[in-house]
Amino acid sequence: MMRASSFCALVLLSMILGCSTVAELGAPMRTVQFYESLARHYAPIIHQGAVSEQDYITVLDFDGDWIGNNNWENMPYFELRAYVYYTVIESKTHWFLFYSLFHPRDYTYEDCAISGGCHENDLESIQLTVEKDGTPFGQLKVLETLAHGSIYLYTLDDTAGSNFLKIRGTVELDEDHPVVYVEALGHGIYGYKLISRIHLYLGGVVTYRVGEQAEVPESTKDENVLYELVPIYETLWQRRAEMGDGESFDKPFEYRGRILPKSIDGENFGHDSANTPWGYNQATGSFLSRGDWFLDPAKALSYHATFSGDFSQEYVYNPYLADLGLMGE
Numbered sequence: 001m002m003r004a005s006s007f008c009a010l011v012l013l014s015m016i017l018g019c020s021t022v023a024e025l026g027a028p029m030r031t032v033q034f035y036e037s038l039a040r041h042y043a044p045i046i047h048q049g050a051v052s053e054q055d056y057i058t059v060l061d062f063d064g065d066w067i068g069n070n071n072w073e074n075m076p077y078f079e080l081r082a083y084v085y086y087t088v089i090e091s092k093t094h095w096f097l098f099y100s101l102f103h104p105r106d107y108t109y110e111d112c113a114i115s116g117g118c119h120e121n122d123l124e125s126i127q128l129t130v131e132k133d134g135t136p137f138g139q140l141k142v143l144e145t146l147a148h149g150s151i152y153l154y155t156l157d158d159t160a161g162s163n164f165l166k167i168r169g170t171v172e173l174d175e176d177h178p179v180v181y182v183e184a185l186g187h188g189i190y191g192y193k194l195i196s197r198i199h200l201y202l203g204g205v206v207t208y209r210v211g212e213q214a215e216v217p218e219s220t221k222d223e224n225v226l227y228e229l230v231p232i233y234e235t236l237w238q239r240r241a242e243m244g245d246g247e248s249f250d251k252p253f254e255y256r257g258r259i260l261p262k263s264i265d266g267e268n269f270g271h272d273s274a275n276t277p278w279g280y281n282q283a284t285g286s287f288l289s290r291g292d293w294f295l296d297p298a299k300a301l302s303y304h305a306t307f308s309g310d311f312s313q314e315y316v317y318n319p320y321l322a323d324l325g326l327m328g329e
C-alpha cells in the first residue's frame, strides 16, 4: 500500500513533471500532510463484530489486483491486513472526514446459497464533521455512520442538532477518537454498542486502532489490532473510470452531468451490490442526490443536521469536485 512518505514523493514527482496534482488544486504539501494528521487524530476506534475471518477489514486490492469480481473467491487465500480508507474535505468553516471500511464479503450466518442475503465486496462508511475553531484539530461536532439503508447521526452536545436525520445518540470518544461498532456479517456501522444474538453466542469482537502498520487479527477476539490509513483520493478515486464486469467498479450513474461508478464490481449472490464511497444514495430525501454525502459533504450535512455558528458551503479543498470540474457550481 502507498504510505504517506511515498505519497508525498509521488506528489513532488508529479509537480516536477507538471501533472495535475492536489498541489495545483490549492493544497500545498504541508496541507496534504496536515489532512493526514487530522484524519489520524480523529481516526475511529473500531469494534468489529467477528463471527469469522470474513469480518476482518482490509483493502479492495487485498489480493494484489484491482479486479472486484474475484474478491469473494480470493478471500480465503490472502492475509486480510487491516486498512481504513479516508479522505478530508475542507470548507471555509469545517473539515469533513470520511472513513470507509472494506470487507471482501457481506454474508449471512445461514448458508449464502439459500439465505439470499450475501454479496461480493462490502463498503460501509462514517463521516465526521469538525468545526475549525482556531485550534490545531478543531472541535468534533457530528458523527454519521452508515448501516445498510440508513445513515445514523450522533452529536456531542447541543451545538449540533437534528434536521433531516434524527439524533441517535451521543458520540462515544476515546481521547479524540470516536468509537464505532460494526456488525458481523452485514457490517453496518453504528455509534452505539450492538447487542446481537450472534455477537453474544457465536462470535467475538476485533478491536482496531489506527497505527503505523496494517496488522492481521490473531483471532476473532483480538482486542489490539492496528490499522493503516489509506487515502481514497490516491487509490479508489484514481480508478473511477474502470467500470464493467472484471474491472474494479461497475454501475455507472450520472452526478451533475459526470459519469461515476456507484458500485464495486462483483457477481457472487448478487451483481455489483457494494457501493463506492461516492455511490451512496442513503438519506438523500428531497434535497440531496446519490453521491452528495461524499462529494459535497457541506451540502449533505447542512441537510442532515443543524449547526450553531457559521456553516459554510464554500470549499477551501475538495479535490473530487475539482476533478469533476464542479467546484463553485
Ligand SMILES: [Ca+2]
Residues within 6 Å of the ligand: 060, 061, 063, 064, 065, 066, 067, 068, 069, 070, 071, 074
Ligand atoms: Ca481482486
Ligand SMILES: [Ca+2]
Residues within 6 Å of the ligand: 068, 069, 070, 071, 072, 073, 120, 266, 267, 268
Ligand atoms: Ca466473484
Ligand SMILES: [Ca+2]
Residues within 6 Å of the ligand: 106, 122, 123, 124, 148, 186, 187, 188
Ligand atoms: Ca454490508
Ligand SMILES: [Ca+2]
Residues within 6 Å of the ligand: 244, 245, 246, 250, 265, 266, 271, 272
Ligand atoms: Ca458487474
